[in-house]
Amino acid sequence: MYKYIIHGQKKLKGEVVISGSKNASLPIMAASLLTKEEVILQNIPDLMDIQTMRQLLEMLGKKTVFENNTLSIKEIDPSLYEAPYDIVRKMRASIAVMGPLLARKGQAKISFPGGCAIGPRPIDIHLRGMKALGTDLLIEHGYIWAQAKELTGKQMDLMGNFGPSVLATENVMMAATLAKGITIIEGAAREPEISDLADCLISMGAKIKGSGTSIIEIEGVKELGGTSHTIIPDRIETGTFMAAAGTTGGEILLKKVNILHMEEVIEGFSKAGVEIEILSQDSLVARGKNIRPVEIETHPYPFFPTDLQAQLMALVSISDGTSVISEKIFPDRFMHAAELNRMGADIKVDGATALIKGVKNLSGAAVMASDLRAGAGLVVGALAARGKSEILRIYHIDRGYEKLDEKLRKIGADIERVPQ
Ligand code: UD1
Numbered sequence: 001m002y003k004y005i006i007h008g009q010k011k012l013k014g015e016v017v018i019s020g021s022k023n024a025s026l027p028i029m030a031a032s033l034l035t036k037e038e039v040i041l042q043n044i045p046d047l048m049d050i051q052t053m054r055q056l057l058e059m060l061g062k063k064t065v066f067e068n069n070t071l072s073i074k075e076i077d078p079s080l081y082e083a084p085y086d087i088v089r090k091m092r093a094s095i096a097v098m099g100p101l102l103a104r105k106g107q108a109k110i111s112f113p114g115g116c117a118i119g120p121r122p123i124d125i126h127l128r129g130m131k132a133l134g135t136d137l138l139i140e141h142g143y144i145w146a147q148a149k150e151l152t153g154k155q156m157d158l159m160g161n162f163g164p165s166v167l168a169t170e171n172v173m174m175a176a177t178l179a180k181g182i183t184i185i186e187g188a189a190r191e192p193e194i195s196d197l198a199d200c201l202i203s204m205g206a207k208i209k210g211s212g213t214s215i216i217e218i219e220g221v222k223e224l225g226g227t228s229h230t231i232i233p234d235r236i237e238t239g240t241f242m243a244a245a246g247t248t249g250g251e252i253l254l255k256k257v258n259i260l261h262m263e264e265v266i267e268g269f270s271k272a273g274v275e276i277e278i279l280s281q282d283s284l285v286a287r288g289k290n291i292r293p294v295e296i297e298t299h300p301y302p303f304f305p306t307d308l309q310a311q312l313m314a315l316v317s318i319s320d321g322t323s324v325i326s327e328k329i330f331p332d333r334f335m336h337a338a339e340l341n342r343m344g345a346d347i348k349v350d351g352a353t354a355l356i357k358g359v360k361n362l363s364g365a366a367v368m369a370s371d372l373r374a375g376a377g378l379v380v381g382a383l384a385a386r387g388k389s390e391i392l393r394i395y396h397i398d399r400g401y402e403k404l405d406e407k408l409r410k411i412g413a414d415i416e417r418v419p420q
Contacts, residue, residue, distance in 0.1 A: 003392045004405060007414040008364055008385035012250030014411035018238050018257050019045035019402040020069065020231035024193040026093040027170040028200050028231065029053045032073040033060060033100035034177060035204055037226030041071045044231055045402040048395070052091045056083055060097065078105070085111040085142060091399070092116065095123060096167055098146060099175035102135055108146045112139060117371040119332040125158055125165045129172035132156040133179055151179035153220055159187030162329055163300040164214070166191050173198065176218040177206040185216045191301040192232060192261040200229040233282070235261045236307045237401060239269065240376050243311035244408070245286035246274040247318060247384035252411060255283045268296055268304045272316050272323075293321035293358060299328050310336040310377025317345035318384055319358035326353045336374035339367040340381050343389065364389040372400040379404065383413055392420055 020043035030053070032039040044050055046069060054064045054071070061077035081101045088094040088111035101108035115121055127137055130146060132154045138145040153176060158168055169189040174197070176183035188194070190212055198211030204227045207219040238257045245252040246269060259266070259278055266276050266284075273292040277285045294316055298306040306329040316323040317340055327333050331352035341347055342365045346357040364387035369375030375397040382389035391397075394417070397404060405415045 001420040002394055002417050003390055003420040004379065004382070004394050005416045005418060006364070006379065006382040006389045006391065008362070008383050008387065008389060010248065010383070010412050010414050012244060012248045012252055012383070012408070012411045012413055015253040015255060016241055016407050016411060017255045018233045021193055021196070021234040022047060022049055022400050023166070023236070024196040024231050025050060026053050027096045027167065027174070027193070027197050028229065029057060029071070029073065030096040030100050031174055031197060031201060031204070032057065032062060033097060034104050034174060035224045035226055036075045036078060039073045039226055040228040041073070042069065042228070042230040044069050044071045045234065047402045048399040049091050049093065052087060053093070056087045056094055056097060059084070059087070060101070081105050081107050082109040083111060088113050092121065093167060095126060096171055098126065098130065098144070099171035099173070102130060102146055102148050103151055103175045103178035106148055108144070110144045110146070112142050112144055117335055117374070118330045125160045125168035126171050129156060129158055129168055130175060133172070133175055133183065151175055153179045153181030153183040153218070155184040155186070157186040164189035166194065169194055169216070170197050173208065173216060173218060174201065176220060177201055177208070177224060179220040181220055183218045183220070186214065188214050188216045189300055190214060192235065192258070196232045200227060203227040203229055232261070233258045235265065236305065236373070238262060239265045239305070239308040240311050240380065240401070242269045242274050242276065242286040243308070243315045243380045244383055246272060246288045246291060246315045247380050249288040250411070251285060251287045253283065253285050257282055257284060259284060264302055264304045265308060268294065268312060272312065272319065274315070291315060291319040291358070293319045293323040295324045297326040297328050306330055306333060307373050309333065310373045311380045313337065313347065313354060313356060314340060314377040314381035314384070316356050316358065317347065317381065318360070318362060321358055323356040323358070324353060325356065328352070335370035336377040339374070339378055342367050343381050343385050345381070361386050363387060366390040366392065368392045369394055369396040372396050376401065383408070
């Protein structure tokens with residue numbers, strides 16, 4: 001295991017190239033199960049969750065080769081259909097293989113995902129969607145056994161109690177590409193990662209309309225072919241560097257971004273005092289100015305994302321007033337608040353709302369990452385803190401950020417990765 005040692009209060013200055021989106025890559029990799037032909041994916045970030053998904057695809061009969069952020073996926077054994085506990089417990093996005101397996105092989109055996117540090121995370125919406133397409137489901141011995149002789153298109157509403165579900169929308173969309181007839185998903189999630197998946201599926205021969213809106217229509221086809229597809233930029237990594245520019249009073253040129261996916265994020269960080277200058281559709285400069293308090297709620301896209309809530313909280317913990325951040329997607333997602341308080345922040349969590357009284361300075365401390373984005377929030381905090389911080393359990397951060405320490409070091413951060 002590794003930890004980060006960060007000596008804070010170094011002004012960050014320079015250029016960062018944003019990686020491909022983790023959350024777009026994972027379901028798109030799963031989509032390769034829908035075809036026997038080769039799928040080539042460019043701009044895949046080199047991070048742990050990608051390795052885990054590769055491992056899962058190999059257990060499901062694919063051969064994968066990953067070089068210079070390009071991943072080739074070829075089929076060698078079409079008979080396999082089990083996603084075991086050992087993989088699913090590491091990465092919940094493994095559930096995304098269910099739709100493709102059902103559609104192509106008529107069956108899937110998937111370990112039932114448990115809760116995680118950000119809350120209970122049920123999968124009822126996924127199961128509702130698969131049932132609607134004609135799947136028989138049995139939950140036994142910690143596994144979901146799903147079977148369908150033939151999937152049949154259906155009109156369905158996938159809205160959940162906390163809004164639409166990203167992975168459930170993707171899972172059902174993938175299953176429906178090979179179903180008989182037309183599927184209409186109402187209450188679909190609208191994240192850019194869903195449109196990226198739809199674009200990739202369309203390039204494989206799928207018929208999909210409406211991705212990026214809350215109603216997606218899929219007309220099933222007999223089979224899908226291979227493709228070559230480039231993954232969209234990671235909007236959460238982009239936002240994380242905006243927060244880092246903010247806490248350090250730095251100036252970071254972010255390249256290979258897609259500003260069209262960043263509207264509410266740019267607005268949120270601007271309100272918090274990060275000056276954002278858009279240079280072109282794929283580059284911008286983030287400058288840390290006077291950090292101001294904000295009142296922000298996280299919501300599904302196009303609104304401010306839950307995956308940047310921890311980083312924003314770290315930023316406004318040193319603002320000159322009191323901020324209110326409400327979490328509307330994962331109401332329990334505040335594990336980082338107590339860790340930021342160990343660094344001298346003044347944060348009180350009440351239900352799904354955090355009240356953050358800005359302090360003048362954070363002070364370096366040993367803290368622990370409880371999940372991926374909480375970990376990123378702690379890095380953002382440590383970059384601003386006086387003195388030395390140690391961030392433990394950075395394997396959470398490694399799951400979702402490509403070379404975060406290297407990218408930060410290049411722009412002037414004093415950050416080291418050492419054995420824990
Ligand atoms: C995806 C992202 C994750 C992000 C989240 C919300 C990937 C790989 N991960 O996760 O980084 O934080 O979207 O933007 O893309 N829910 C149910 N039943 C379900 C499914 C979800 O009640 O069957 C609830 C969840 O508990 C949560 C809300 O719906 O409250 C949204 O979750 P969802 O969009 O499904 O998150 P993921 O797709 O798992």
